[in-house]
Amino acid sequence: MGMGKNGQDHRGTMREIVARRGATELRRAGKAVETVIPDRERVIRLGVTGLSRAGKTVFITSLVASLDNPETMVELAAAREGRIKAANLEPHPEGTIPRFPFEDHRRTMIRQGKPAWPEGTKKLSKLRLSLLIHRKPRNLLDRDFLGRHEETVHLDIIDFPGEWLVDLTMMDKDFASWSVECLEKITFETLNGREEAIVYLKQLKRTNTEAKFNQENAQSLAKAFIAYLKALKKDGYSRCTPGRLLQPGDLENAAILTFAPLHSRDKVDKKSLYKKFESRFEAYKRQVVQPFFRNHLSKIDRQVVLVDVMAAIQAGPGPFEDQRKAMRDILSVFQPGRNLWLTQLFQGRRVEKILFAATKADHLHHSQHGKLSTYPDGVLRESVQRADNKGAKTRVMSIAALRVTEEHTVTEDNVNYEGVCGWLFSKDDDSREREFVGYPGTLPDIGALLKEARQGEKEWRDGRQSFPKFLPEPRSREQPLPHIRLDQALEFLIGDLL
Numbered sequence: 001m002g003m004g005k006n007g008q009d010h011r012g013t014m015r016e017i018v019a020r021r022g023a024t025e026l027r028r029a030g031k032a033v034e035t036v037i038p039d040r041e042r043v044i045r046l047g048v049t050g051l052s053r054a055g056k057t058v059f060i061t062s063l064v065a066s067l068d069n070p071e072t073m074v075e076l077a078a079a080r081e082g083r084i085k086a087a088n089l090e091p092h093p094e095g096t097i098p099r100f101p102f103e104d105h106r107r108t109m110i111r112q113g114k115p116a117w118p119e120g121t122k123k124l125s126k127l128r129l130s131l132l133i134h135r136k137p138r139n140l141l142d143r144d145f146l147g148r149h150e151e152t153v154h155l156d157i158i159d160f161p162g163e164w165l166v167d168l169t170m171m172d173k174d175f176a177s178w179s180v181e182c183l184e185k186i187t188f189e190t191l192n193g194r195e196e197a198i199v200y201l202k203q204l205k206r207t208n209t210e211a212k213f214n215q216e217n218a219q220s221l222a223k224a225f226i227a228y229l230k231a232l233k234k235d236g237y238s239r240c241t242p243g244r245l246l247q248p249g250d251l252e253n254a255a256i257l258t259f260a261p262l263h264s265r266d267k268v269d270k271k272s273l274y275k276k277f278e279s280r281f282e283a284y285k286r287q288v289v290q291p292f293f294r295n296h297l298s299k300i301d302r303q304v305v306l307v308d309v310m311a312a313i314q315a316g317p318g319p320f321e322d323q324r325k326a327m328r329d330i331l332s333v334f335q336p337g338r339n340l341w342l343t344q345l346f347q348g349r350r351v352e353k354i355l356f357a358a359t360k361a362d363h364l365h366h367s368q369h370g371k372l373s374t375y376p377d378g379v380l381r382e383s384v385q386r387a388d389n390k391g392a393k394t395r396v397m398s399i400a401a402l403r404v405t406e407e408h409t410v411t412e413d414n415v416n417y418e419g420v421c422g423w424l425f426s427k428d429d430d431s432r433e434r435e436f437v438g439y440p441g442t443l444p445d446i447g448a449l450l451k452e453a454r455q456g457e458k459e460w461r462d463g464r465q466s467f468p469k470f471l472p473e474p475r476s477r478e479q480p481l482p483h484i485r486l487d488q489a490l491e492f493l494i495g496d497l498l
């Protein structure tokens with residue numbers, strides 16, 4: 001269905017009218033900024049969690065831009081009430097970690113000419129967004145009611161390559177059990193005719209893993225294994241460990257990364273290839289995965305879990321089920337109980353609020369959003385329930401951190417078709433010209449998808465689903481970034497602290 005530029009646009013809704021009102025209030029409120037000195041500070045550590053391409057970097061960029069210019073953040077009470085007096089990006093107190101390149105990402109997403117999405121994240125970065133807040137008195141006896149009511153709220157966030165997150169699922173495995181899991185999948189992929197899986201198994205067959213460690217054999221195996229992991233990832237699979245093989249960060253070519261799954265061997269010489277790989281596996285867990293989790297992921301107060309359900313649906317039942325299992329296993333790490341290393345690490349601390357959000361809702365007309373919001377609940381039901389049982393407040397919603405489409409309705413033969421329009425690269429040439437195209441996306445029923453995926457179907461019974469990759473539009477730095485429910489997401493996550 002083609003929807004032209006002249007189709008009906010539904011954007012001039014109450015939300016926008018309210019947004020404009022909020023803007024005036026904020027500008028008025030902004031005048032008082034210089035005259036007040038904050039007398040209280042507090043830190044909120046917000047964990048932005050999600051697999052590779054889930055939308056973390058775009059979410060963080062849009063969050064910072066939107067708190068800096070909160071015109072469209074009407075569902076965030078502090079913004080609506082004009083109580084956010086200033087938002088400043090500050091160097092993170094841990095000065096050794098690069099600052100999140102907010103300005104670069106924003107420029108990429110809004111620049112004149114050819115705005116684009118940020119590239120996949122390659123390294124860890126941190127940011128501290130300091131908000132000067134005019135806090136509301138809690139009651140008449142609140143001592144702040146008598147005058148002292150400015151507060152600085154530091155919002156600490158880290159951004160990291162999503163590939164690293166799945167490594168958390170390695171922590172409660174040893175080399176033998178991890179290898180069994182990997183080799184089962186590789187064998188399955190061989191039966192499916194995946195070339196890289198066949199090559200890996202051939203390579204493994206040729207190698208005597210009980211013989212003395214030999215650098216050449218080790219590298220050939222690792223190389224074949226990386227090629228296989230890359231192919232899996234390209235097809236939308238999530239459980240590709242070790243994640244640093246795909247996104248090494250500072251560990252490019254490090255020996256600790258040269259290992260691959262092997263058939264179990266009980267009694268082998270200490271100097272064998274098997275033993276070497278086994279000890280590298282353990283070292284990787286100890287020196288890479290555990291510190292990453294301990295230093296950066298475990299200390300969070302609030303968490304948003306981003307899930308790109310549409311990409312998983314597009315990739316097919318296999319990757320869809322794989323994403324579900326990956327998220328289930330990862331989230332179990334954040335809700336410790338069964339695992340000793342984790343229980344010790346958390347020392348009774350817990351995440352207070354968790355938002356499970358289906359991202360990129362702007363691909364769909366708002367009439368589909370209710371359905372999209374049920375996806376995280378369906379896909380992550382066990383995790384949501386576990387979080388609820390542990391006393392965390394949870395919420396499930398669908399959002400778009402950067403809305404790049406407009407809604408349109410096209411009427412044909414007296415039937416209304418509701419969809420969205422946006423910019424896509426032109427299909428028929430390489431010039432990367434953009435076309436404004438319509439897309440009448442609808443979502444299949446989540447229950448049916450979950451069932452088909454669990455049954456191991458190769459294709460969806462109703463056929464392949466695909467979602468276009470809409471592109472951002474140029475805009476000026478002063479223009480607020482459009483979004484869908486980013487304000488509601490923040491109200492849930494941090495509204496009570498502002």
Ligand SMILES: Nc1nc2c(ncn2[C@@H]2O[C@H](COP(=O)(O)OP(=O)(O)OP(=O)(O)O)[C@@H](O)[C@H]2O)c(=O)[nH]1
Pocket residue numbers: 050051052053054055056057058059117118119120121122160161162163359360361362363399400401402403404469470
């Ligand atoms: N339409 C739309 N697309 C989005 C939105 N957020 C993210 N995307 C798309 O999702 C892709 C991945 O987003 P990122 O924010 O880079 O994902 P990430 O989680 O940081 O990924 P890694 O850095 O690889 O871990 C982008 O390149 C966009 O194509 C959104 O709000 N709307």
Ligand SMILES: [Mg+2]
Pocket residue numbers: 056057058119120121159160161162
């Ligand atoms: Mg990223």
